[in-house]
Amino acid sequence: MKKMILHYVLAATLLLFGGVASVAMEFKAQPVAVLELFTSQGCSSCPPADEILGELAKDxxxxxxxxHVDYWNYIGWEDTFSKKEHSDLQRRYARQRGEKRIYTPQMLINGTVDVVGSRLVDIKKAIANARLDVRVNLKADGEMLTIDIPMASSDIKDATIWLVPFISKAQVNIERGENRGQLITYSSIVQKRQLVGMWSPNKGVELRIPIPQMMDEGVDGLAVLVQERTENGLPGRMLGAASLLR
Structure with missing residues (x-):
């Protein structure tokens, strides 16, 4: 069956191309795991998890x-990266797993395995058993990014394709709250999570994305996630991923 080709064209693309210089990019292809940390600048137990994530980002x-979630903002310090959407995503993961509570620092490995984000031994154990079955190929041509996700085994379920722009590293001086007085380095800071398409195992898909539209000022990273589509619409197992850093 011929590959289905989707062209994801965003408004003002041609305008964005003007005056934007091409830069070298670093790709992560065929990873074994996607690590999603739910954290907060106002959480006293989160800095060790933030540090661990920064080290794992080098892998x-x-x-x-x-x-960065927003539900700890009331305790005296508003997380400068927090978004309600992040808290909502964490709650959606909890509902999918049949859990009634959410917490920080929580880390999800490939959307299914839940560990405390500051427990490196547990994280490494989960990574050792992790795998991603769907290949995601990225290619940058000027300011256009081609995302190629080929066909896969028929026993894999349909999936959604997400673009996740992030800031690779930033330092924040915490002035109030539980972490008052600390200068903390954060990594892989998600800015948004945008649905851009669907993938089916018996149909390969190709997307073309204008890079400047997704990576605006301050954003230097972009992850592509292929995540299982569940019947109840909640986030399922991570099937494939890739990322780039410029």
Missing amino acids: KTLITLAY
Whole structure:
């Protein structure tokens, strides 16, 4: 069956291309796991998890993402990266897993395995058993990014394709709250999570994305996630991923 080709054209693409210089990009291809950390600048137990994520971000076989939640903002310090959407995503993961509570620092490995984000031994154990079955190929041509996700085994379920722009590293001086007085380095800071298409195992898909539209000022990383589509619409197992850093 011929590959289905989707062209994801966003408004003002041609305008964005003007005056934007091409830069070298670093790709992470065929990782074994996507690590999603739910964290907060106002959480006293989160800095060790943030540090661990920063170290794991250096691993070429791992894609790391930090979602800063907003539900600790009331305790005296408003997380400068927090978004309600991140808290909502964490709650959706909890509903999918049949859990009634959410917490920080929580890390999800490939959307299914839940560990405390500051427990490196547990994280490494989960990574050792992790795998991603769907190949995601990225290619940058000027300011256009081609995402090629070929066909796969027929026993894999349909999936959604997400683009996740992130800031690779930033330092924040915490002035109030539980972490008052600390200068903390954060990594892989998610800015948004945008649905851009669907993938089916018996149909390969190709997307073309204008890079400047997704990576605006301050954003230097972009992850592509292929995540299982569940019947109840909640986030399922991570099937494939890739990322780029410029």
